[in-house]
Amino acid sequence: MKQFLKKVMLFLSVPIVLIGLTELVCYRDMYKKVGVRFNQLAKSKVLLMGDSQIQRLDSSLFADSTSMLASPGEPYYATYFKLKRILDQDDVKVEEVILGVSPHNFAPIYNKILDREWPEGKKSMKRYFFFLDIHNSIYFNYKDVFSPKFIELIWSEPEWGGYVVSENSNPDSVTINKIFKMHYGDDSLKYRSEGMQLEYLELLSELCEKGGIKLHLISTPYHKDYVKRINPNYFNHMSTALESINYTQHVDFIIDDVVPDFMSDANHLNSSGSKYYTSRLLEEISVK
Amino acid sequence: MLFNSIDFALFLPVVFILYWFVTPKYLNLQNLLLVGASYFFYALWDWRFLSLIVFSTVLDFIVGILLDKESNEGKRKLYLFISIAVNLGFLGFFKYYNFFLENFIEVFSLFGMSLRASSLHIILPVGISFYTFQTMSYTIDIYRKNLKPTNDFIAFAAFVSFFPQLVAGPIERATQLLPQFYVRRKFDNENAVSGLRQILWGLFKKVVIADNCAFYANEIFNNYSDYSGSTLVLGAVFFTFQIYCDFSGYSDIAIGTSRLFGFNLMKNFSYPYFSRDIGEFWRRWHISLSTWFRDYLYIPIGGSRGGVWSKIRNIFIIFIVSGFWHGANWTFVIWGALNAIYFLPLMLRENNRRNIGIVASETSLPSFKELMQILFTFSLSVLAWIFFRSDSLVDSFGYLNGIMNINLFSLPNVLPTRVIAFIGVLVVIEWWGRREEFAIDKLHLRMKPYARYIFYYSLLFSILWLGGEEQEFIYFQF
Numbered sequence: 189m190k191q192f193l194k195k196v197m198l199f200l201s202v203p204i205v206l207i208g209l210t211e212l213v214c215y216r217d218m219y220k221k222v223g224v225r226f227n228q229l230a231k232s233k234v235l236l237m238g239d240s241q242i243q244r245l246d247s248s249l250f251a252d253s254t255s256m257l258a259s260p261g262e263p264y265y266a267t268y269f270k271l272k273r274i275l276d277q278d279d280v281k282v283e284e285v286i287l288g289v290s291p292h293n294f295a296p297i298y299n300k301i302l303d304r305e306w307p308e309g310k311k312s313m314k315r316y317f318f319f320l321d322i323h324n325s326i327y328f329n330y331k332d333v334f335s336p337k338f339i340e341l342i343w344s345e346p347e348w349g350g351y352v353v354s355e356n357s358n359p360d361s362v363t364i365n366k367i368f369k370m371h372y373g374d375d376s377l378k379y380r381s382e383g384m385q386l387e388y389l390e391l392l393s394e395l396c397e398k399g400g401i402k403l404h405l406i407s408t409p410y411h412k413d414y415v416k417r418i419n420p421n422y423f424n425h426m427s428t429a430l431e432s433i434n435y436t437q438h439v440d441f442i443i444d445d446v447v448p449d450f451m452s453d454a455n456h457l458n459s460s461g462s463k464y465y466t467s468r469l470l471e472e473i474s475v476k
Numbered sequence: 477m478l479f480n481s482i483d484f485a486l487f488l489p490v491v492f493i494l495y496w497f498v499t500p501k502y503l504n505l506q507n508l509l510l511v512g513a514s515y516f517f518y519a520l521w522d523w524r525f526l527s528l529i530v531f532s533t534v535l536d537f538i539v540g541i542l543l544d545k546e547s548n549e550g551k552r553k554l555y556l557f558i559s560i561a562v563n564l565g566f567l568g569f570f571k572y573y574n575f576f577l578e579n580f581i582e583v584f585s586l587f588g589m590s591l592r593a594s595s596l597h598i599i600l601p602v603g604i605s606f607y608t609f610q611t612m613s614y615t616i617d618i619y620r621k622n623l624k625p626t627n628d629f630i631a632f633a634a635f636v637s638f639f640p641q642l643v644a645g646p647i648e649r650a651t652q653l654l655p656q657f658y659v660r661r662k663f664d665n666e667n668a669v670s671g672l673r674q675i676l677w678g679l680f681k682k683v684v685i686a687d688n689c690a691f692y693a694n695e696i697f698n699n700y701s702d703y704s705g706s707t708l709v710l711g712a713v714f715f716t717f718q719i720y721c722d723f724s725g726y727s728d729i730a731i732g733t734s735r736l737f738g739f740n741l742m743k744n745f746s747y748p749y750f751s752r753d754i755g756e757f758w759r760r761w762h763i764s765l766s767t768w769f770r771d772y773l774y775i776p777i778g779g780s781r782g783g784v785w786s787k788i789r790n791i792f793i794i795f796i797v798s799g800f801w802h803g804a805n806w807t808f809v810i811w812g813a814l815n816a817i818y819f820l821p822l823m824l825r826e827n828n829r830r831n832i833g834i835v836a837s838e839t840s841l842p843s844f845k846e847l848m849q850i851l852f853t854f855s856l857s858v859l860a861w862i863f864f865r866s867d868s869l870v871d872s873f874g875y876l877n878g879i880m881n882i883n884l885f886s887l888p889n890v891l892p893t894r895v896i897a898f899i900g901v902l903v904v905i906e907w908w909g910r911r912e913e914f915a916i917d918k919l920h921l922r923m924k925p926y927a928r929y930i931f932y933y934s935l936l937f938s939i940l941w942l943g944g945e946e947q948e949f950i951y952f953q954f
Contacts, residue, residue, distance in 0.1 A: 189496060189663045196672065203936055310945075332482075
């Protein structure tokens with residue numbers, strides 16, 4: 189029996205040592221790279237943060253000292269940790285944060301985005317791992333270190349986000365419906381509030397307040413057919429959320445009568461819409 | 477808890493050490509440990525459904541004793557009826573309630589009557605089809621006087637809930653497994669090492685082959701209208717390998733794990749895709765279920781005795797029930813019926829037992845005729861799996877319709893060479909080891925130590941690095 193255990197342990201020790209060493213080397217290397225990037229970002233004056241809606245703003249209209257950090261489907265949980273890591277750097281120059289806030293940010297999709305039982309949720313780990321404070325993460329589990337996929341996780345670059353240009357215009361009802369269902373689920377008429385988004389939105393606001401940073405909230409336009417279908421409770425939820433936090437300004441383009449020519453799908457601007465609304469945003473908040 | 481999870485990798489060594497180092501001298505304590513570990517293993521899915529297992533265990537334990545004591549045939553039948561009715565009742569409610577309800581409503585609506593009933597949101601308890609069949613075999617065997625009931629409740633509870641095979645088999649017979657809980661197990665180094673080898677091979681089949689095939693099979697089956705005929709054929713072939721590697725991989729891990737604890741479970745798969753006819757295929761595929769249905773359903777209803785029509789009827793009954801056992805969907809029923817149709821000509825010509833031993837048992841390669849027979853049988857099973865995999869009959873026929881297209885002869889839209897190479901490796905290794913209990917059982921005898929370790933580490937690192945997206949075992953849903 190002891191002989192058996194000895195042999196098994198010896199057999200397994202080879203991959204354990206190899207994997208352990210590889211993990212260590214990869215982790216150190218990536219951690220350094222991510223640290224350098226955070227340091228560079230801390231020198232920006234304006235940070236654009238949020239999900240894919242914010243990614244559609246027009247980069248050419250912003251000043252050079254602006255950095256775009258929004259990424260697709262990004263929950264405030266990840267945004268919070270990104271910003272925290274930036275503000276933890278030495279010699280922080282950040283003065284303003286422009287953050288996307290819209291009703292769909294409180295939709296059921298965000299309940300699932302960090303759910304590791306869900307395919308997209310599994311991907312989130314890879315996307316945000318290096319931003320998180322792993323000691324206090326609700327998402328990271330130390331058991332993961334033993335998983336063979338952990339190497340893949342620490343090998344891959346985190347999702348920094350960036351500008352995206354969409355050329356499509358006048359989206360059809362199928363496209364709008366698809367996105368609507370993705371956000372609100374099949375039983376989309378039923379309202380289900382999302383708790384974690386609000387919690388981290390509040391933390392983001394506190395973080396900005398503590399760092400003396402102006403927080404501008406922006407609700408970028410929706411396609412009018414998409415707006416019509418949203419359960420009003422989500423709008424109410426957003427209003428309540430905004431009442432509970434401190435911010436400098438809220439620029440709301442959802443209330444605009446948006447021309448479908450400006451939309452690439454239900455909630456994303458195309459390039460011409462992006463030019464128009466980025467200019468209007470800059471007029472409103474004067475950070476050009 | 478999944479076999480291919482970190483949880484299981486931590487759970488198994490802990491139970492193993494407690495089993496062999498802390499409790500080996502006390503049989504009852506060792507069995508109790510297995511019951512505790514098995515309940516813990518199950519509770520990690522959903523602890524609420526543990527009550528079903530406990531209820532079945534208590535009921536069948538009592539029924540077993542009553543059956544043995546009772547000499548009045550009427551009362552014995554009543555006891556057996558209670559056991560079967562309760563077990564099948566659980567199965568029927570959790571698995572088939574909504575199916576029957578929906579179909580009743582549909583049938584009534586055909587006659588212009590509308591029934592008002594709403595389906596329930598019922599969660600299917602994992603493994604219910606497996607452990608209910610296992611406990612039923614216990615009471616049926618006592619009723620038939622093939623088995624004496626046990627007075628040892630702990631041993632019986634361990635038999636019903638034994639964690640390696642609790643959720644997806646093999647479905648063990650009480651006559652085979654229960655006596656193993658009565659005697660002290662001795663650690664057998666050779667058996668344990670062979671068990672580890674079987675676990676390794678099972679994990680390779682599940683993680684590297686099945687999970688990689690699953691990615692493409694899911695994509696193609698879920699969007700079959702977007703793909704060419706040739707891609708749909710490839711998708712069906714991927715599913716054919718996925719289901720085999722998923723389920724036989726699970727069985728290998730279950731059997732290998734049991735061997736670590738000194739138990740021998742029955743063989744569940746014996747290279748079914750090397751079968752030369754469909755009769756042979758069914759003797760090699762999910763053996764524990766096929767033999768269960770043979771012994772407790774097919775033979776009692778007459779088996780191959782009687783006239784032609786009763787033979788045909790019995791074949792259809794057993795295959796359709798077997799299909800229905802897999803799930804409450806017409807697709808499974810058609811899958812069963814299709815296999816019955818495949819099987820009928822063999823049985824009517826009394827040719828169904830002509831291929832008993834493994835193909836090319838004395839040679840290294842099959843003859844041309846054998847190769848053609850293997851390919852033909854394989855093609856029949858690929859066709860049947862289309863029904864098994866599809867979500868509905870409309871999808872099954874849509875899929876088949878998509879195959880019958882001019883682009884059947886074009887190159888597939890999707891051609892994942894890596895997955896095809898994995899399947900190639902599997903076929904070569906399985907062919908090489910087809911005479912053994914499992915493909916790599918005796919491989920070490922033919923290899924020099926360094927080559928053997930290179931081979932084992934290749935399997936291990938493939939599992940760690942080349943595995944597909946983690947998927948639940950398909951048979952957990954049955």
